[in-house]
Amino acid sequence: MCTMLWRGGWEESVWNSHNTSPIVRSLCRPRLRLQRRPKLPKVEPMPDVRVRFAPSPTGSLHVGGARTALFNWLYARHTSGKFVLRIEDTDKKRSTPEAVQVIFDGLKWLNIDWDEAPLFQSERLSAHKDAVAALLQNGSAYRCFCAPETIVADRQAAEKRGEGYSYPRTCLNLNEADIQAKLDAGEPYAVRFKIPEGVTEFNDAVLGLISTPNKDIDDFILLRRDGTPVYMVAVVADDAHQGVTHIIRGEDHTTNTPKQILLYQASGLPVPQFAHIPLILGPDKKRLSKRHGATSVLEYRADGILAEAMRNYLALLGWSPGDDREVMSLDELIAAFDLDRLNKSGAVFDETKLEWMNGQYISTLPIDVIWQNIEPHLTKALTEKNIPLPDAETGLQFAELYRERLRSFREAPQKLLLFFKDPSEYDEKTVRKRWKQDSPDHLRLLQQKLEELPNWDHDRLEELLNSLADRLGLGRSKLIHPLRLALTGGAASPGIFAVMVLLGKDCCLRRIRLALERIK
């Protein structure tokens, strides 16, 4: 009863009614605390959501990154907020302009558009330096003159002892005079964040309340000896600069979050809402990586996966609409997407299901689009084999025939090859099953009839075969199967008459002749 009232939209009257007995209230109220995740402080209309995708351009657009981008984008579109991009290219050694382009291409392919000009993190260098300077100024940070070599050695020693290492704060205890002296002597220094006492907490939209004692957080570096600010500074400064309200990112960032929150606080910046989404796993349940095979979205594009299918599949990894829908349009995804239905545990990337979904999308496509997608794959395969390309009209017929027989466009050439090359061998199992004693006679009869057929079209061919079967007193499949084997070399193909039309009269007769030679 309680549930029904609670969900039925009458809770206003129930809660506000002075007649409601205290017993009913006390029975109902605990439900509020049984929420699995603490609810976010959700303001009803949220016109000012700003989310971002902040990849570092070091390689390709990984499916994990693509999903992160997608979730951010869906959330922005769902809330009528903004989705912005930031290219984290401060690591000059690893960042390339090509990789930036690859990210743009991948996002565009998936139809993930961004609302403002992308921010290149490297261009914000001076702002990041200023941010560190301000922290130094207000006492949240301090100069560290310790030699990196010493620290590395200490850390390794601690590791060897099986202990954790944290900076012993030697330089925090330096007095003004010491510091000034070192500065005057031109000693190089890094800047460290002075982690305050206490506990840092945040309410993650996915993980719930995360609480970290500050003593577990090291006085991490903000500014390197060479004067360049570190990632932690850059993200916080840039997220604040870009007005990001919700940070939806991979779970691998959870342990960074307390550090960043401390930085927000020390800098007097508002702390955004965090949502850490679980990672995408390989079949071995380990984080998906290159050794699992294709990990870049562009590889999937090259393999003949449709953007719609990839997007739909990705949306369902770690999120679900709450009902049984799976194949969903973009609009449906946008309408249904919300942070509170995000999952907590990692999801294995299942290529088989992706391909199934791709097949679903392929079969809804207009045939000219299907042909457009098949063509490059077919062209490549035929060119390698020195086989001339089909014209567009034939292509459309292929598309029609294979619309519901393809799960990815990559498999098209292999399936279509039968139209371009006479069988060089006949599937052994099928031969045993379909070529019987009287098959040669039947094939010869067919050959003869076909030769005389004036109009080579689907219905004439079917009539011809039907009447021959009648005359022989056979079921027509008794003729069709040996014929299919003769024409295609195998047991499976689209409808035999459609295949014959596409093959053409000469080709069919030739292949029957070849088969007859082979049967002997």
Next chain:
RNA sequence: GGCCUGUUCGUCUAGUGGUUAGGACGCCGGCCUCUCACGCCGGUAACACGGGUUCGAGUCCCGUACGGGUCACCA
């Protein structure tokens, strides 16, 4: 190892104290049918384990096991 965190069919998931634990992919069987594919129908298969709390636990609490993440003057 410390810290964080997760665990429902093989896989993706639904599930917010009372369900024959639902759906999807895959697999198996059947129907349709000239085969394949599509489609339709049916089947297989799961609450990691152990303690609590409760009349009642997949759902709440504690522990164990196993998995993942993270521990840089990388991002």
